[in-house]
Amino acid sequence: MTENAQQQPPAPDTELPTQYAPADVEGPLYERWVERGYFEADAKSEKPAYTIVIPPPNVTGSLHLGHAFQHTLMDALTRRKRMQGYESLWLPGMDHAGIATQNKVEQQLAEENKSRHDLGREPFVERVWQWKEEYGGKILGQMRRLGDGVDWSRERFTMDEGLSKAVLTIFKKLYEDELIYRAERIINWCPRCLTAISDIEVEYQEDDGELVSIKYGEGDETLVVATTRAETMLGDTAVAVHPDDERYRHLIGKRIKLPLTDRHIPVVADSHVDPEFGTGAVKVTPAHDPNDFAIGQRHGLESITVMDERAVITAHGPFQGLDRFEARAAIVGALRSQGRIVAEKRPYVHSVGHCSRCKTTIEPRLSMQWWVKVGPLAKAAGDAVRDGRVKIHPEDMSKRYFDWVDNMNDWCISRQLWWGHRIPIWYGPNGEIVCVGPDEEPPTGEGWTQDTDVLDTWFSSGLWPFSTLGWPEQTEDLRKFYSTDVLLTGHDIIFFWVARMMMFGLYAMDGEVPFRTIALTGLVRDERGKKMSKSFGNVVDPLDWMDKYGSDAVRFTLARGANPGTDVPIGEDWVQASRNFANKIWNATRFALMNGATVEGPLPDPAAMSATDRWILSRLNKTVADVDAFYEDFQFAKLSDALYHFAWDEVFDWYVELSKTTFAAGGEGAEVSKRVLGEVLDVTLKLLHPVVPFVTETLWTTLTGGESVVVAEWPTDSGFRDEAAEQEIAVLQQVITEVRRFRADQGLQPGQRVPARLTLDGTALAPHEPAIRQLLRLQPEGEDFSATATLPVAGAEVALDLSGAIDVGAERKRLAKDLAAAEKEKAQATAKLGNEAFLAKAPDNVVEKIRGRLAKAEEDIARIAAQLERLPQA
Numbered sequence: 106m107t108e109n110a111q112q113q114p115p116a117p118d119t120e121l122p123t124q125y126a127p128a129d130v131e132g133p134l135y136e137r138w139v140e141r142g143y144f145e146a147d148a149k150s151e152k153p154a155y156t157i158v159i160p161p162p163n164v165t166g167s168l169h170l171g172h173a174f175q176h177t178l179m180d181a182l183t184r185r186k187r188m189q190g191y192e193s194l195w196l197p198g199m200d201h202a203g204i205a206t207q208n209k210v211e212q213q214l215a216e217e218n219k220s221r222h223d224l225g226r227e228p229f230v231e232r233v234w235q236w237k238e239e240y241g242g243k244i245l246g247q248m249r250r251l252g253d254g255v256d257w258s259r260e261r262f263t264m265d266e267g268l269s270k271a272v273l274t275i276f277k278k279l280y281e282d283e284l285i286y287r288a289e290r291i292i293n294w295c296p297r298c299l300t301a302i303s304d305i306e307v308e309y310q311e312d313d314g315e316l317v318s319i320k321y322g323e324g325d326e327t328l329v330v331a332t333t334r335a336e337t338m339l340g341d342t343a344v345a346v347h348p349d350d351e352r353y354r355h356l357i358g359k360r361i362k363l364p365l366t367d368r369h370i371p372v373v374a375d376s377h378v379d380p381e382f383g384t385g386a387v388k389v390t391p392a393h394d395p396n397d398f399a400i401g402q403r404h405g406l407e408s409i410t411v412m413d414e415r416a417v418i419t420a421h422g423p424f425q426g427l428d429r430f431e432a433r434a435a436i437v438g439a440l441r442s443q444g445r446i447v448a449e450k451r452p453y454v455h456s457v458g459h460c461s462r463c464k465t466t467i468e469p470r471l472s473m474q475w476w477v478k479v480g481p482l483a484k485a486a487g488d489a490v491r492d493g494r495v496k497i498h499p500e501d502m503s504k505r506y507f508d509w510v511d512n513m514n515d516w517c518i519s520r521q522l523w524w525g526h527r528i529p530i531w532y533g534p535n536g537e538i539v540c541v542g543p544d545e546e547p548p549t550g551e552g553w554t555q556d557t558d559v560l561d562t563w564f565s566s567g568l569w570p571f572s573t574l575g576w577p578e579q580t581e582d583l584r585k586f587y588s589t590d591v592l593l594t595g596h597d598i599i600f601f602w603v604a605r606m607m608m609f610g611l612y613a614m615d616g617e618v619p620f621r622t623i624a625l626t627g628l629v630r631d632e633r634g635k636k637m638s639k640s641f642g643n644v645v646d647p648l649d650w651m652d653k654y655g656s657d658a659v660r661f662t663l664a665r666g667a668n669p670g671t672d673v674p675i676g677e678d679w680v681q682a683s684r685n686f687a688n689k690i691w692n693a694t695r696f697a698l699m700n701g702a703t704v705e706g707p708l709p710d711p712a713a714m715s716a717t718d719r720w721i722l723s724r725l726n727k728t729v730a731d732v733d734a735f736y737e738d739f740q741f742a743k744l745s746d747a748l749y750h751f752a753w754d755e756v757f758d759w760y761v762e763l764s765k766t767t768f769a770a771g772g773e774g775a776e777v778s779k780r781v782l783g784e785v786l787d788v789t790l791k792l793l794h795p796v797v798p799f800v801t802e803t804l805w806t807t808l809t810g811g812e813s814v815v816v817a818e819w820p821t822d823s824g825f826r827d828e829a830a831e832q833e834i835a836v837l838q839q840v841i842t843e844v845r846r847f848r849a850d851q852g853l854q855p856g857q858r859v860p861a862r863l864t865l866d867g868t869a870l871a872p873h874e875p876a877i878r879q880l881l882r883l884q885p886e887g888e889d890f891s892a893t894a895t896l897p898v899a900g901a902e903v904a905l906d907l908s909g910a911i912d913v914g915a916e917r918k919r920l921a922k923d924l925a926a927a928e929k930e931k932a933q934a935t936a937k938l939g940n941e942a943f944l945a946k947a948p949d950n951v952v953e954k955i956r957g958r959l960a961k962a963e964e965d966i967a968r969i970a971a972q973l974e975r976l977p978q979a
Contacts, residue, residue, distance in 0.1 A: 127656065127800075128652070134799055144256050146194035149581065155192065156193075156588075158573055161569060163205055164202055167243050169644075170629040171628065173660075173663060175626060178739075178741055179591075179593050183195040185736060197256070197257065199244070199261075200565075201263045203525040204520070207221075207524040209236060251659070259582075263565040263569075275609065275612075279612075284477060285476070287473065288473070289471060290472070290517075291392075291398040293306070293307050293458065294414070294469070294470035301472060308464075310457060311454050312457040313453070315437075315453050316455075317331065318331045319331075323361070328344060328356065328372070328386045330386050331448075333453065335437050336412075339411040339418070340409040341363055343389040343400070344387065344389060345400050346375070349380070350380040365436065371406075373389070373400070375400050394469050412470070423439075424436060429468065474517050475519040479514070482611075485607075495622070497623045498623065499625070506623075509604055510607075519556075520559050522559050525562065526565055529541045530556040533553055570588075570606055587619075589620045590622065591620060594623075594624075594626070627672035628672045631643045631645075645677075654683070655799070660796055662679045663675065665746060669738075669740065693786075694786055694804045694808060696761060698808065709777045713773075714777055714781065716834060716869070717873075719827040723825060724755055724831070726826065741796075748792055748796070763876050790804055791805070791820050794815075802815065847975070850968075852919075858884050859882070860884045860885070860890050863878070863904075864903075891906055892905065893908055894976070924966065927969060930961075
């Protein structure tokens with residue numbers, strides 16, 4: 106932290122408002138944290154470093170639940186480490202999002218009836234920068250709303266000067282090491298975005314298409330091929346068959362007529378053709394299919410491009426100028442009129458690639474592009490995980506990682522855009538090619554031009570863990586904070602981003618890993634587990650929930666659902682429940698302050714404490730140990746659940762309630778309990794803070810008078826355990842719970858007082874009699890006391906006089922009616938389960954459901970019978 110963070114704040118308020126109002130608290134608190142420099146990391150510090158770089162959101166984006174989910178977890182990790190004494194850096198920034206951002210500005214121009222070509226390249230890029238300054242970065246303000254404890258002084262952008270220098274540096278290094286090259290190959294082309302996209306940016310979905318079988322050749326020299334893209338036949342340059350397929354052996358080496366054209370194409374033998382699939386004959390279009398391109402390379406076939414960049418047919422003839430889908434229908438019609446259609450199947454459901462950004466159907470296209478030779482880079486990325494330098498959590502996700510890096514194809518890195526890092530290659534008038542580094546001047550003179558393409562956005566974001574720390578310069582930040590500690594991200598981008606950062610980090614940093622742990626999360630879904638989608642109408646804006654319930658409630662809900670690697674269902678009811686939890690924390694702390702809870706002075710000796718005090722301190726230390734273990738294993742759901750149940754169930758519902766009688770009695774015991782309650786709340790608020798920072802900051806500073814819980818010391822397990830006290834309080838809880846259940850069964854109101862005689866001899870509960878009576882609303886027995894019900898519980902006995910508390914006759918009638926209904930349900934279920942014909946036909950799940958009904962009916966009968974037996978005689 107910076108010197109700014111050491112300034113002493115003004116004394117905190119000593120009283121809390123009656124209600125917690127997140128909207129009044131969260132914004133001012135966050136700005137105070139930032140102003141005091143709590144989140145600023147000091148590269149000169151002697152503290153051990155802890156670093157997380159934020160997965161950079163798109164400059165075009167706004168905060169969605171996926172962001173909120175991952176940011177909550179990263180914030181929790183870095184806040185805890187800061188409290189543990191680490192120099193904690195959570196580095197923020199944004200990605201320039203090449204295609205998405207260019208599309209935004211082109212849409213603006215379209216509203217002005219202009220295109221980027223009307224402006225020209227340089228003015229267009231300037232226009233994009235203007236858009237970025239005016240509209241980009243909306244998500245950064247939303248991150249503040251969520252409470253992200255990032256170091257804003259180190260905010261980066263993938264197109265800023267330093268990161269641009271890093272891009273040029275590594276490009277030149279890869280180029281000189283012959284790991285970047287230019288080649289004409291089949292690429293994934295988006296006719297809408299007008300650019301190449303990588304394999305992992307293609308989304309495959311099942312589409313309704315058509316499968317058309319076409320007769321090629323004439324007379325005795327014919328064969329049938331099947332295709333889902335009839336329009337590509339205009340670019341066919343061969344038909345391939347398996348060399349051992351007897352059906353076509355006589356045709357191998359011959360040339361056959363290509364329908365609708367004046368060309369003849371060869372029949373080639375290729376062992377990659379599956380003779381069992383379809384007709385066993387495959388049309389070969391090297392310029393428009395990756396598999397066909399490979400066949401073409403093996404047989405030296407010509408590659409004929411028949412579509413332009415907008416997927417419009419360019420082949421001369423009647424189909425020229427038609428869109429690919431229009432041409433498909435027209436070509437099939439023409440083939441049908443010539444009697445060349447052998448079979449047609451519609452719909453034919455098959456997997457079709459779509460652009461992940463605009464959802465346009467991808468068109469495989471032969472194109473000259475720049476590529477990264479990934480072989481040695483991918484091997485290094487795989488080895489780093491295999492030898493344990495990088496751990497993937499959960500471990501079972503490693504297989505997906507290895508499946509990708511071990512089978513990675515060379516990466517097409519050029520994009521036909523204007524917004525982005527322009528490829529630093531210059532072409533000379535005599536075929537020269539020069540790669541220009543960041544500190545070098547490009548060649549000058551007539552005829553020299555720079556490559557017009559830009560680099561894939563993932564190229565620059567692949568450098569993120571080290572470029573953001575100053576590489577290629579050897580900066581203090583790079584020395585202090587690299588390697589980073591944790592990459593926390595969704596399992597869905599393990600291919601897009603994680604593998605690229607591994608490859609580039611190991612390459613640029615001489616084998617030093619970019620991060621030591623990859624913690625993979627699931628995806629946020631709706632409460633039914635369904636993917637959130639605008640088309641489904643189930644997309645949630647987290648800002649709406651923040652406005653309604655507060656940021657802490659959203660954060661706690663997300664953390665409580667975060668099991669490693671599994672998807673996270675979330676619904677508004679759960680956020681409301683988390684808001685109720687924040688209110689419970691507030692009200693309990695307010696009660697404690699009103700009753701003198703304090704953190705002043707050392708904790709009293711355990712010998713001076715009551716069993717209740719020793720119990721809660723024992724449970725507190727166990728919770729500290731559990732929470733620490735869960736953090737180290739990235740078990741956010743478990744740590745949140747442990748804190749929820751400890752705080753709500755044990756501290757608020759039991760310890761605070763049990764302490765009320767102690768406080769009321771006064772004396773030394775009350776003073777001890779006030780100090781214990783202060784200690785418990787102090788530690789509990791610290792444990793909760795990384796997940797729910799706002800309410801805990803307000804409460805902790807009020808309780809302790811401390812500067813800020815952000816910079817408070819993280820609790821440690823003192824080792825204190827008291828098994829005897831835990832067993833004693835467990836018995837006390839059993840007694841209170843059993844009597845409460847009996848009261849509810851008898852229809853008594855929670856606040857209704859009844860006379861009772863407690864027999865606690867032979868148990869450790871005698872000191873707890875005042876608390877038992879207070880919590881169970883039990884009056885002392887009077888002279889006319891007559892026990893109408895006696896409950897033996899855990900060695901104790903509670904005798905109750907209900908004669909004046911309930912209408913015994915009416916209660917008997919109610920219970921008798923419930924008993925009759927339960928017996929009827931039992932009889933019906935028993936009859937069905939005894940019917941062999943029914944059991945033979947009914948599905949297993951139906952039979953299980955009936956068995957469950959029978960078991961429930963039997964439980965109800967036993968419970969109601971016991972209640973009737975306990976009722977006093979009328």
